[in-house]
Amino acid sequence: MKVRILIVEDELIIAEDMRDMLEELGYDVVGVTGDVQEAKRLIEATSPDIALLDITLGVDQLGLDLAHDVATHFKLPFIFCTSHADRTTVSRATQLHPHGYLVKPFEQNDLFSAIELALSNFSANRTVKSNRNDDLSENLIIKDALFVKEGHLYVKIKIADIKWLSPDGNYTTIHTSTKKSVVRMPLKELHQQLPQDQFFRTHRSYVINLRHVEAINNQNIYINGEPIPLGKNFRDELLSQIRKMH
Known part of the structure; x- marks a missing residue:
């Protein structure tokens, strides 16, 4: 966008x-x-x-x-x-x-x-203060959107459109229904900048947008038909968070 x-x-x-x-x-x-x-x-x-x-x-x-x-x-x-x-x-x-x-x-x-x-x-x-000022200069959160540096432009991704996040070393991949975008920031730091009542860490390698959850079992959460691992230590807290949203 x-x-x-x-x-x-x-x-x-x-x-x-x-x-x-x-x-x-x-x-x-x-x-x-x-x-x-x-x-x-x-x-x-x-x-x-x-x-x-x-x-x-x-x-x-x-x-x-x-x-x-x-x-x-x-x-x-x-x-x-x-x-x-x-x-x-x-x-x-x-x-x-x-x-x-x-x-x-x-x-x-x-x-x-x-x-x-x-x-x-x-x-x-x-933005929340961070020691990684070089990363913050490339990935901006303004109002209800994340601006991701792509080439010579900042490309707007609405926070509500983010379905889940996954890590790639010191980078994070943002998944929406239409595309994937890679930002130069670790998963943990990006997660800290997003609404904590909306984004939940289900596993050490995944953060999901609770508003897009379609189904849950003991091992996985399903978003867009995709299985996303659910760590056993996160299940009870996840269900509690979902209940608070309704």
């Missing part, structure tokens, strides 16, 4: 140019608007992963005000995109702790770098 981006920019030509650059990079643009109230409605309706905000949005509309709502109410990472780079503007913008700052005109590579860095910085502030 692609990273979803909202563009808040009141100059139509610039906004469409940004849309083209983002889509060429493989991102999903969920909306374009130059109006603060419409931007809030779009955030509610489309649940973007990050917002690109112009600082000045026509008469009596400030991207700075919108940024405050984005950060405090919607809890999204945001990047300021502006042609105003004077000291006063930068000082006001900095107080809102943006996750990036782009001065127009900018190139496609500048946009890409700002977005990837913003996602990484936002996740670093919300």
Whole structure:
């Protein structure tokens, strides 16, 4: 699943140019608007992963005000995109702790770098602290999704879509109904970052999403028809966890 981006920019030509650059990079643009109230409605309706905000949005509309709502109410990472780079503007913008700052005109590579860095910085502030900071920079958990580094992009996997996890040395394979993704993080550490009431370790080599369990016997749990080993020491706790969910 692609990273979803909202563009808040009141100059139509610039906004469409940004849309083209983002889509060429493989991102999903969920909306374009130059109006603060419409931007809030779009955030509610489309649940973007990050917002690109112009600082000045026509008469009596400030991207700075919108940024405050984005950060405090919607809890999204945001990047300021502006042609105003004077000291006063930068000082006001900095107080809102943006996750990036782009001065127009900018190139496609500048946009890409700002977005990837913003996602990484936002996740670093919300993720459980770990000694493996190099791994956290590649695998981000934001809101209800895990972003996995694939090539030059972060690819979004909804946590609800994860069926189970299995180890591969210092890596972990994420299984969904449609694909497998490998992340550079041990199973134990990835499990610690996922909702503990939803993900359960059934065996030293497997963590399952309890919401996808189809059947259980003494030896296995079945998800998508696949048998997943169930250690005898985990069975009673597993049944207890499942009961709590209903």
